[in-house]
Amino acid sequence: MNKPASLVPQPVFSRSFGKGQRQVLAVHCSLAHSGTWRGLATELSDEVTVTAFDMLHHGRSPNWDQRGDFQDRNVAAGQSLLTQPMDLIGHSFGATVALQMALRRPELVRSLTLIEPVFFAAAKNASLLFDLKEQNRPFTDALKAGEPMVAARLFNRMWSSGAPKWPDLPETTRAAMVRAIEIVPACDPAILTDRTGLLAPGGADGLVMATLLLHGADTNPVISAVNAGLLQHLPNASLAVIEGAGHMVPISHPAEVAAALRKFWNT
The missing domain is CATH 1.10.10 (Arc Repressor Mutant, subunit A)
Structure with a gap:
């Protein structure tokens, strides 16, 4: 099912994969589009229904109109699709969008998976x-x-x-x-600084949902530092590493990521 997400300043394009009962919302990385989740969704097709949207300036969504903050506008777009408690997944910059979505609407996020998050402010290195x-x-x-x-x-x-x-x-x-x-x-303010105070004392206290921090073993070392930093702040977080994978792990290793998600969701 392909449709525009409404009730936001700039409606975005979204699509769904799979036929399972578990409802998942996924946010892609920069320079990609919602279709990059197809491989992972196929691995989980009998278990989940994945809804994914194209961020502004990506895929079939319109270009960002340069108003407001780029991350905030994509957070709003994602929230328009977060209509019930769902498992939320984000990759790279999409992981920073997902993190902010969870911070703002924690009651609608059943679990949170951050794959290779580029929230460099958390690296502390x-x-x-x-x-x-x-x-x-x-x-x-x-x-x-x-x-x-x-x-x-x-x-x-x-x-x-x-x-x-x-x-x-x-x-x-x-x-x-x-x-x-x-x-x-335009992503820099959201990834280089802790502009929402998430890393401040008590800033992540509302993120009590189970959270998985996942990265590839062969990724840029700064990503490991980001996940290590987030692990110290998120109340209910765990870490998983996919051997032989780099930054594009959900695309290059969908079966391994699917296995990590099954283990996480069933824990």
Whole structure:
């Protein structure tokens, strides 16, 4: 079922996968779209129904209108689909959106799974954050120079471990990434600073739902630091690592992620 999510300033596109009774809401990573959850949903198709939406500036959703905060607008879009208690899953920047959704409507989040969250403010490791800034420099320089295709290729190369490389991607996929790349800097306030106070004393007290922090064993070291930091703040969190996987673990290793989710949900 494909439909626009309404009751938000900019309605977004959503779709559903699977036929199981367990209701899951999933939020994709930057430069991707809701269809990237198809592999994981297929692994769980008899157990869950996955609803996924395209964030603004991605997939079939409209471009962000530059009003308000980019993360906040996607949180609002996600909340319009959170109409009953559901298991909430987010990947990368989508994990930061899911985290904020859970913080604002905890009564509607049965469980929370954050896959490779890029909430770098939680890392608390100056060396790793400096390394990340240096790794980002070629991408940010290309974007500032008005070369979005180069920027998208460099960003994809930095984070696409375990996924197809730029030359192997279909032209339509590359074009979608070029479209989305311009809003990546708009994510910085939400991922580099704790602007909502989640990491402050008592800031995460409302997040009492079971939470799974998941990353690939071969991911960027800063992600492990993020998860370690979140583990200290979230009241009911546990950690899982997928061997042989990188940042794109829900796409590259759907069977292993599905197994981790089954174990988490059944604990």
